[in-house]
Every structure is written in C-alpha cells, then in structure tokens.
Amino acid sequence: MTSTLLTNIGELLTGRVGDEGPDLVADAALVVDGARVAWIGTAAEARERPDALAADQHVDAGGRAVLPGFVDSHSHLVFAGDRADEFAARMAGESYAAGGIRRTVGLTRAATDEALLANATRLVGEMLRQGTTTVEIKSGYGLTPYDEARSLAVAQQLTPETTFLGAHVVPAAADGGAGDAAAYVDLVTGPMLAACAPYARWIDVFCETGAFDADQARAVLAAGAAAGLRGRLHANQLGPGPGVRLAAELGLAAVDHCTYLDDADVDALVDSGTVATLLPGVEFSTRQPYPDARRLIDAGAHVAIASDCNPGSCFTSSLPFCVALAVREMGMTPTEAVHAATRGGARALDRDDVGVLRVGADADLVLLDAPSHTHLAYRPGVPLVAGVWQRGRPVLGRV
Ligand code: NIG
Ligand code: FE
Numbered sequence: 001m002t003s004t005l006l007t008n009i010g011e012l013l014t015g016r017v018g019d020e021g022p023d024l025v026a027d028a029a030l031v032v033d034g035a036r037v038a039w040i041g042t043a044a045e046a047r048e049r050p051d052a053l054a055a056d057q058h059v060d061a062g063g064r065a066v067l068p069g070f071v072d073s074h075s076h077l078v079f080a081g082d083r084a085d086e087f088a089a090r091m092a093g094e095s096y097a098a099g100g101i102r103r104t105v106g107l108t109r110a111a112t113d114e115a116l117l118a119n120a121t122r123l124v125g126e127m128l129r130q131g132t133t134t135v136e137i138k139s140g141y142g143l144t145p146y147d148e149a150r151s152l153a154v155a156q157q158l159t160p161e162t163t164f165l166g167a168h169v170v171p172a173a174a175d176g177g178a179g180d181a182a183a184y185v186d187l188v189t190g191p192m193l194a195a196c197a198p199y200a201r202w203i204d205v206f207c208e209t210g211a212f213d214a215d216q217a218r219a220v221l222a223a224g225a226a227a228g229l230r231g232r233l234h235a236n237q238l239g240p241g242p243g244v245r246l247a248a249e250l251g252l253a254a255v256d257h258c259t260y261l262d263d264a265d266v267d268a269l270v271d272s273g274t275v276a277t278l279l280p281g282v283e284f285s286t287r288q289p290y291p292d293a294r295r296l297i298d299a300g301a302h303v304a305i306a307s308d309c310n311p312g313s314c315f316t317s318s319l320p321f322c323v324a325l326a327v328r329e330m331g332m333t334p335t336e337a338v339h340a341a342t343r344g345g346a347r348a349l350d351r352d353d354v355g356v357l358r359v360g361a362d363a364d365l366v367l368l369d370a371p372s373h374t375h376l377a378y379r380p381g382v383p384l385v386a387g388v389w390q391r392g393r394p395v396l397g398r399v
Pocket of ligand 1: 076098100101104206234237282308310311312313314
C-alpha cells in the first residue's frame with residue numbers, strides 16, 4: 001500500500017462538521033494511505049510529524065485549492081441519441097414535456113449493449129474530468145423487463161450506485177407497453193422488478209402529473225423495498241404535487257428536483273431528514289424557475305446538488321456548472337453549494353465514506369487551478385479542475 005503526503009495545499013475544504021474537525025484549512029497538508037485519508041493538518045504541522053514525513057511519496061499541490069471529489073447523486077447515463085432539437089425548441093419558447101422521454105426510449109431499445117456502455121462510459125469520463133468521483137446512474141429509457149435490466153447491467157459496470165427507474169413514464173401501447181398506467185405499474189412491480197433487482201441498489205419513480213401519481217409511486221416503492229431496493233423519488237419538478245411529502249413519510253434517502261415546494265413540503269423535509277436534491281441544470285435547460293435552496297437551508301433541510309445528466313431535461317455532466325448556477329440563482333453561498341455537491345450528494349446516497357475529507361474516508365480529491373473553492377462559481381465555465389484522485393490514486397492531471 002502506497003502512502004502519499006500531499007502538501008502546499010492553498011486551501012483545503014474538507015466538508016467536516018462539528019468535532020470531526022475544521023471544514024476549511026489554510027496552507028494544508030494531507031496524508032493518503034492506500035485508498036483512504038490518513039491524516040489532515042497544516043503544512044507546518046506536517047513538517048513536525050515523522051509519520052507524515054515518512055510517507056512513500058511527497059506531492060506538492062502548488063498552492064491549489066483541494067476539495068472532496070463531487071458526488072453526483074442523480075444521473076441518467078444509459079441512453080442512445082440526443083434531443084438537441086427539443087432544447088432548441090425550448091429556447092425558442094416551447095415548454096418541457098415529460099413525453100420526450102419516449103423518443104429516447106425508442107433510440108435506447110434500438111442500441112446494442114456495447115453502444116450503450118460506450119456512451120455511458122464517455123459521460124462518466126466527462127464527469128471525472130470535471131471532478132465527479134462518485135456517480136449514481138439510473139435506468140429508465142428501456143421500459144421493458146429486458147431493456148431495463150440490460151440498462152442496469154451497463155450502469156453496474158460503471159458504479160455501484162445503480163437505480164431502477166422502470167417507472168419513468170408509461171410507454172405508449174404502440175411501443176409495446178401496456179398503454180395504461182395501472183397495467184404498466186403491474187409490469188414494473190412484477191416481472192420488470194424481478195429482472196432488474198439483481199443489478200440495482202435503488203428504486204425510483206417519476207411522481208409527477210403525466211407520469212405516476214402518489215398511489216402508483218407508493219406501490220412501486222413498496223415492491224422495490226420487498227425486493228431489497230432502497231427508495232428515492234423524482235418529485236415536484238413540473239409543478240406542486242404529493243411526491244415530496246410521500247418521500248418524507250417513507251423516510252427515503254432523497255427526493256429529487258423539489259422545484260415547487262409549499263411550506264408543508266419544507267416542514268416534511270426538515271422533519272424526515274430526507275435530502276432535497278436540487279438539479280439546477282434542469283431549470284437552466286428547461287427555462288423553469290429555480291428551486292429556492294436558501295429557504296430549504298434556512299429551514300434546516302439537507303440539500304444536495306446533482307447534475308441529472310440526461311438527453312432531455314438537462315444534458316450537462318458538470319457539477320462545477322451546477323455549483324455556479326446554485327450560487328447565482330438559488331441563494332446558496334459558494335461553500336454551501338460545494339458542500340451540497342459533495343457531502344450532500346453522499347448523504348443522498350446514504351454514504352459516509354465519500355464526499356468528505358476526514359480520516360478513514362475515501363481519498364477522492366479535486367485539485368483546482370485556483371486558490372479557493374469560491375472560484376468554482378466566481379469563474380463559471382472555466383475548466384479549473386487540474387487534478388482528480390479517486391480512492392487514493394491520481395486519475396487525472398499532473399498532481
Ligand atoms: O430527471 N424528470 C424525469 N426524468 C428526467 C428527464 C428525462 C428526459 O427528459 O429524458 C429528469 O429530468
Ligand atoms: Fe432525473
């Protein structure tokens with residue numbers, strides 16, 4: 001096992017809270033042992049510590065800011081084709097409609113497993129180059145037992161955080177679907193779940209007008225739980241609805257979108273501890289109003305930021321872009337936004353080993369060509385990620 005002393009870190013953002021240690025350390029140093037963080041302190045302290053100095057290799061971070069690798073807790077990377085024409089139409093005044101999902105379903109079913117894996121692998125690579133070291137990937141563009149299962153088999157080759165989203169939209173009868181929602185829910189909770197459960201950790205439902213209602217979502221989540229899958233929801237994206245309160249009632253790890261919330265929704269999130277995962281790239285790409293992160297944080301809710309990378313509502317793989325949007329449009333401070341994209345995403349996946357730099361956590365590091373994490377929002381669109389370490393290994397950049 002190799003150990004590394006990383007020193008000359010201009011600013012270290014750890015994501016630690018309370019007695020875990022300080023969140024921000026100036027002129028910091030960090031020891032990585034194998035895949036894990038072994039020690040965190042200042043560079044001056046490291047110079048006095050024989051155990052730190054005894055590390056197998058010493059790496060100079062060049063005064064860069066270092067933060068935990070981003071945890072993208074919501075993406076749909078298993079698909080074929082794109083829907084750039086829909087984006088262009090939206091920018092010309094059309095509104096987003098969930099029915100566009102069916103176009104991607106047709107293209108995905110026609111693609112080979114190899115083509116789906118190649119596309120998803122390319123997107124995970126894009127994410128890595130922008131600092132994402134943990135990603136959740138959903139199915140949801142297959143919508144048959146066979147196509148959902150093979151989508152999840154592809155996802156499982158790229159991440160352990162796989163989510164069965166057979167309940168994405170009801171496929172049209174012409175697409176080989178049951179044509180009506182009740183019959184489709186029976187398919188999702190029966191043969192489709194049986195085919196998919198071996199490949200999935202999570203189960204998700206698009207609980208929204210035009211997709212699935214609260215009773216259908218409850219039925220899908222209950223069947224998933226019986227098959228050993230943990231629940232999460234897409235909810236309150238296109239308008240107010242019951243999904244956020246359902247997620248809170250069921251104690252789900254996360255409910256995602258949360259664009260339209262009333263006071264009862266916010267109270268339910270605070271009381272349950274369910275993470276509100278905000279996806280500002282979606283609002284950017286659909287010209288919807290942004291969710292009010294400030295209201296959620298001030299009320300005491302847990303907040304995550306994720307990309308929702310998908311070919312329809314939001315085709316960005318960039319969490320730095322989402323952080324910048326969250327700061328500019330959702331009332332978050334730069335520090336809150338980075339926490340939401342790191343430790344917040346980890347909480348949304350019920351993980352405490354990633355998204356934070358503390359002793360024993362995975363050594364997933366992002367090195368910025370910038371003196372502080374604030375530059376992620378201050379310099380939007382600029383490729384600041386100079387290096388990425390994943391589980392203790394440099395996977396990108398010179399440092
Ligand atoms: O999270 N909201 C539902 N599903 C995706 C969009 C999928 C699509 O438009 O292809 C989302 O935004
Ligand atoms: Fe989504």
